[in-house]
Amino acid sequence: MQSNDDILCILHMLQIIIGVFGNGLLLFFYAFNLVTGQRIRPIDPIFVNLFLSHIVMILFRGVPNAIQLCIQKIFLSDTECKIIIYLQRVARGVSLCNTCLLSVFQAITISSNNNKWAKLKGKAPKYIVPSCVFMWVLNLLVDVVVPLHVTGPGNNTFSDLKKNLGYCSIDWHAITTSNLIMWKTLYDAVFLGFMAISSGYMVLVLFRHKGQVQHLHSTCVNPIATPETRATKIILLLMISFVCFYSLSSIFVIVMEKSKDTSQLIIHILLFFNSIYSIVSPFVLISSESQILNWCNIFKRIKNSHPHY
Template identity: 45%
Template sequence: MPSRELTIGMIFLSQTTLGILGNFSLLYHYLFLYFTGCKLRSTDLILRHLTVANTLVILSKGIPQTIVAFGWKGFLNDFGCKLVFYVHRVGRGVSIGSTCLLNVFQAITISPRNARWTKLKVKFAKYIGPSNILCWILHMLVNMIVPIHVTGNRSNKTITKIKDFGYCSVLRDKTTGLLHSALFSFLDVVCLGLMSWTSGSMVFILHRHKKQVQHIHRNNLFPRSFPESRATKTILVLVSTFVSFYTLSSIFQACVTLFNNPSWWLISISPLFVACFPTVSPFVLLSSDSSVSRLCCVSTGKKTQ
């Protein structure tokens, strides 16, 4: 096995293992809180959907790429390829939508406490569950076109217009690829726009709040930030991490789509950036005082039988 393939294989294996451990640890944490009767905040429902979506992205992208990097190609049949690509696209879309929903909800949560915003907070909290379900359904429907153009390497011997990803191939030319990219990018651009706007709003609100309470902190020997501020800072870190990795992965994926014969390095490195956010995000949440670790101290006791 060439040293470059071994290196990429070890990187994929490390990233996939780390991502699976992180997301499963976060899922276990939420299940533990649920079955022990702890009271979860509204944002935690979004985070659970985000964790499931990130897990699907890692499993559908990291595991096949790891196997290919270690030299085992053509291990998926036609149905397996269609399923893997479809699950990846749905998981990636829900991950983007959940991150956007989380950002919007937190921006509404820390908004000025007047009657109009209070009513909006109550209404928005009621629709978090349906919004998550709608996000899954929307991306499942939009991405139904993906399996049509995906085939296993075993069944494409006589087809010339393909892009070989090692374990599967995509049957489409440049024009079709551009149309699909434009279709899939539309929802992503909308979500990124909402995230940018709400993130800017949160930064402004936090800055104004800091100025308002500066004199209190000066007179307090043990200053502590408000829970909303800590939660907002965590989500801003999460969103900035997402935007950074999403931008890089989008650039690499666009290159793979536009080039007729993308290089081995380009095809190999692109999935690394796709799986970066799903790998890093659970550790950002687990290490944060504002989102996950503080949930343990808010409990309603055992559930009634």
């Protein structure tokens, strides 16, 4: 049992390090561009907001769980548990909203240039920053009642109705009877619906664009894709990843809710699927971000130009 805890401890620490590094690198990259005015794109504030929410989620979800596994010590009070669980849920909600906003904005960007879409394209960038701020305010309000149903591990009140998360407990019975889960599910479904519609529209535009390219470049063996097309494919990949991991984590949440005695294995699997999107998504973007790749090539050339003696 001790060896299993040691393995889980190492895995959680690796998740935290990799996740914070990837999101921190991109957060610095996009924030640096916004501050210095270099290569600013309307979509950059969405990325900054997305990676900031990922860092908050990784730190407030991964660090307490890693400490509990590695040190095997109860270290949180009721108040600290309430704050941590609240910020976890807020960051997860902001991640969902920003991923949806990313999908919708990209769908508008690659839309046709008729009069209606042209007006929307011109207005959309003006509302990005207010939308990012609104995402945080909205999720702070949506999950404001969650801390009322969270207690620390040392509080045994209504322990038979609680599901232990290792370092904190959530009263699922109270959440269910208050219809909080139903409203939260409906809330998530609205954003997932917008995500699905915009993603479907982007796929349709890409197919049309592919047909046009094949017609115009029938003599070209491998025509170069436009930056908009590459960006759309990457965002679609992020949408698919988010939906897959969200669906898997939702399944384990249902299993936890229905089971009388939740095993630690299910809890760790749930934590893994809840965190994996925030860990993987920045590296998907790093692999496609030409400016970051150019920076890496420059550092590599500088290193090679100064050989060690």
